[in-house]
Amino acid sequence: QSVLTQPPSASGTPGQRVTISCSGGSSNIGINPVGWYHQLPGTAPKVLIHSNNQRPSGVPDRFSGSKSGTSASLAISALQSEDEADYYCATWDDSLKGWVFGGGTKLTVL
Amino acid sequence: QVHLQQSGPGLVKPSQTLSLTCAISGDSVSTNRAIWNWIRQSPSRGLEWLGRTYYRSKWYTDYAISVKSRISVNPDTSKNQFSLQLNSVTPDDTAVYYCARDLHGAYYYDYWGQGTLVTVSS
Numbered sequence: 001q002s003v004l005t006q007p008p009s010a011s012g013t014p015g016q017r018v019t020i021s022c023s024g025g026s027s028n029i030g031i032n033p034v035g036w037y038h039q040l041p042g043t044a045p046k047v048l049i050h051s052n053n054q055r056p057s058g059v060p061d062r063f064s065g066s067k068s069g070t071s072a073s074l075a076i077s078a079l080q081s082e083d084e085a086d087y088y089c090a091t092w093d094d095s096l097k098g099w100v101f102g103g104g105t106k107l108t109v110l
Numbered sequence: 111q112v113h114l115q116q117s118g119p120g121l122v123k124p125s126q127t128l129s130l131t132c133a134i135s136g137d138s139v140s141t142n143r144a145i146w147n148w149i150r151q152s153p154s155r156g157l158e159w160l161g162r163t164y165y166r167s168k169w170y171t172d173y174a175i176s177v178k179s180r181i182s183v184n185p186d187t188s189k190n191q192f193s194l195q196l197n198s199v200t201p202d203d204t205a206v207y208y209c210a211r212d213l214h215g216a217y218y219y220d221y222w223g224q225g226t227l228v229t230v231s232s
C-alpha cells in the first residue's frame with residue numbers, strides 16, 4: 001500500500017552486514033534524494049541518512065546509503081544489538097506533490 | 111537546538127475536528143529556511159505525510175491528496191507555532207500524529223515532535 005516498497009523484515013547476527021532495500025518510481029526515488037530513518041518503539045523516527053548517502057553528525061559510519069535508478073538501499077555493517085529497530089525510507093514524489101514513505105522494515109538482531 | 115512540542119487532545123469523537131498544535135523553540139515558524147510538516151503513523155497506514163506550511167515572502171501550504179478536502183495547516187506567528195486541523199474524522203484517522211521540520215532543499219526531516227496518539231472513538 002505504501003508508495004515505496006521495503007521488505008517487512010530483515011535480520012542478522014552481531015557483527016554481520018545487513019542491507020535494506022527501498023523501491024520506488026520515476027516520480028520519487030528516480031528524481032529526488034532519499035532519506036532513511038530508524039524508529040524505536042514509542043519514539044519519533046530519527047534520520048540516519050539523508051540525500052541518498054549523507055550521514056548527519058553523530059550517526060556512526062556503520063550506516064551507509066546508496067541509490068541507483070528508482071531504488072535505494074541502507075546498509076548496516078558490524079551489526080549491534082541496539083540496531084534492532086524499524087527502518088523507513090522516504091522521499092518527495094513530484095507526481096503526488098507530497099512526501100512518500102516506505103512501509104518500514106523491522107530489523108531483528110539474532 | 112530546535113525543539114518541537116506538540117499539544118492537543120488524545121480523544122476525538124467521530125465526525126468532529128482533530129486539532130493539534132506544534133510549538134517551536136530554537137527556530138522561527140516564519141523563517142525562509144524551514145518547512146513545517148504534519149505526519150501520522152498507524153499500523154494500517156504506516157507513516158503518512160499530511161501537509162505542510164512554509165514562508166517564502168508569503169505563506170504556502172501543501173496537502174496530501176488523501177486528506178486535502180478536510181485538512182488545514184496554519185502558522186501562528188504570534189506564538190511561534192503551527193497547527194493541524196482535520197475535519198470529519200473517522201476511526202480510520204486514529205494514529206500517532208507528529209510535527210516535523212525539514213529545511214528547504216534538504217529533503218529530510220531533521221527535528222520531530224514527541225508524537226500525540228489521537229484516538230477517534232465515541
